[in-house]
Amino acid sequence: MPSRLAVPALASAAFVLAAGLALAQAPAPAPARPAALSDSLPIPEAPAPKVSKAWLVMDYATGQVLAGENIHAPVEPASITKVMTSYVIAAEMAAGKIKPDDPVLMSEHAWRTGGAGTDGSYSGFEVNKTAPLVEMEKGMVVQSGNDAAIALAEHVAGSEQAFAQLMNAYAKKLGMKNSHFVNPHGLSAEGHLTTAYDLALLGRALIRDFPVAYSYNKIKEFTVGPITQPNRNLLLWRDPSVDGIKTGHTSSAGYCLMASAKRGDMRLITVVMGDSSENQRAVDSQALLNWGFRFFETHALYGPGKPLATPKVWKGEARTVPVGVAQPLLVTTPRGQYARLKASMDLPKSLVAPIAKGQRLGTVKVTLDGKPVAQAPLVALAAVEQGGFFRRLWDALLLWWQG
Template sequence: MTIAKLARRLLLLVTIACVPAVWAAETMVPAAPQLAAKAWILMDANSGAVLTESNSDQRLPPASLTKLMTAYIATLEINRGRIKESDMVTVSEHAWRTGGSRMFIKVGTQVSVGDLLHGIIIQSGNDASVALAEHIAGSEDAFADMMNTTAQKLGMQNTHFMDATGLPDPNHYSSAHDMAILARAIINADAQHYAIYSQKEFFWNNIKQPNRNLLLWRDKTVDGLKTGHTDEAGYCLVASAVRDGMRLVAVVFGTNSEQARAAETQKLLTYGFRFFETQSFYKKGTELAKAPVWKGDAREVQAGLANDLTMTLPRGQAKKLHAEMVLNPQLTAPIAQGQVIGKVEVKLDDKVVHTADLVALQPVEEGGLFRRLWDSIRLFFYGLFN
């Protein structure tokens, strides 16, 4: 169930400080817009919360949205030091002959990794996608294996790639939900390379081609990501926008025109920013509490979160929430770094609406023999009187 559906059913009891009255107020979130599309999803990029969706896990042809994975792997390889943007790639005949949208690279010439990356993201070049895939993995088939392995690691459960471009194949499919997951990964992985997705045009080899994402011209808060189109897939779009520190990802599959995919995606973004907000409670790795430890070489351990605690909620609701720490009783050494030692409970009044694990921020080894014996005695008597 999406947040929008939950919000419409949630009755909030708001206690006014110093006034002995309780007022009931319903969080007013209207029904999400229905789109002229086969599938769609709206997701908060920070929390991963799904605000609304329709058929978002249905397996559909993704067309050139495929190139989001092609570009993502390329940026991962750059950041890992395995390739450089200055590397020169020799264009194979296979890359040159690939049909569909093109960067217009020529067989036998050399093009830099950086230019190919721009050609993939901005011009949606199939030829550039194949050339870069061959440079990274040796062949497009081998690169497709890398794409599928990466998809599995990201949790893209309804995705399978056969090529680096998105040209039609019965075994090449994805879903709106999976593309939102991939978009989040791209946004969070590398701010420098993500900036390419906001560029409106790319000039290469005396040819200037525009970015097909019309929302880059219509909405100044939109800064990515990618369009796609084939006769089988229809017109598809993955878009992201940020307003007042809140970033949303909207994915639309299967509209009937270039104008329609932009208009339907804009409906999702408008709905999300109008009726929802994102609240960050705690950052990962920050000490939130100290937990007592028995039989250890230290008497206590720092407790914090393994991941940021961020929630997306109907507007006005975040200020009514509060968080509490609940530590596990009788923590006994040894304790490993990252071991779960409690939880954070986010509450609306007395109702828990979200939980997150508290983990040990550093290890605690076993104490010496005397410490262990003494704590065993203390625990014995503690058990008798509690």
């Protein structure tokens, strides 16, 4: 029997922010909407696809898996592999190693292996001719062109094999612990495997790290020469909140879809692997998205640059230092449970100058019913220089006395 991730029952608790070892106070979050009768009802099980090898729903903001089955089981990624190819290309471009207007050659190998004469999807770029890298990439992303994926791999790394080494190196950096890539396109190959969870991590990373590259995934059709082909992600036409990510299909992998949608401040990522048809993978993904948005909500708990506490500083020109988060602290909870969160700060008992602006000083942790749901570093929002000789001497004596 496949294992299902259950949503735990939640017990009542008031929202407080304790200062841990530091005697400090923090502002309360913005008030939540009034509780509704439905908030007290249990969350129904996620609508699991009837035919699939693995599936999940992940909250983008926190990386929390809201529901899933077989999320760490090895599966063939099929053309969802091209999301990894897109990530590598974007990362290499950010490093200055390639450029969007690089002329990319559609080699004879790429054309014969992944072009129109094969059983797989192709882009239509002419053999032995070049196209700008960004156009070739759109041919890979929108049309799922295997030929374009090979041409891009050859341009970036010299060969598919060398590019696969890059794919695996970046996958390791992203925490994709159960993934191994053999090629840039996803056609079945021995050892070319990943998991639903790893793919969700990858989709989350592409959205977060390279939004321009991610934006290609919402293009509904793309034209190369006389050939116009549609994006195979049917949800782009059915749900205006969906803006990606990628489909995949081979006879052994089945029909696969990694989707993402944003409604309000909340974004979800779904992965469905090994479904029964092109339409069914869209239907099942839509059901999972609707379930996630209906029964969960994301809140921005604390904003960057806003002081959450002003703990005492020893031996400094200033007597206190404001601390807060460097990035927005977001938390996703079942709807109606926002007021039951608890947060705590963990700061050292003694903070000693000098302290640099942005220096990590501690951690803020958020729990729901005693279980962690989010945490973030607490950093100094201002620098504190060392005080004068007598300030340092006096504080040193006080610290010794208190110790």
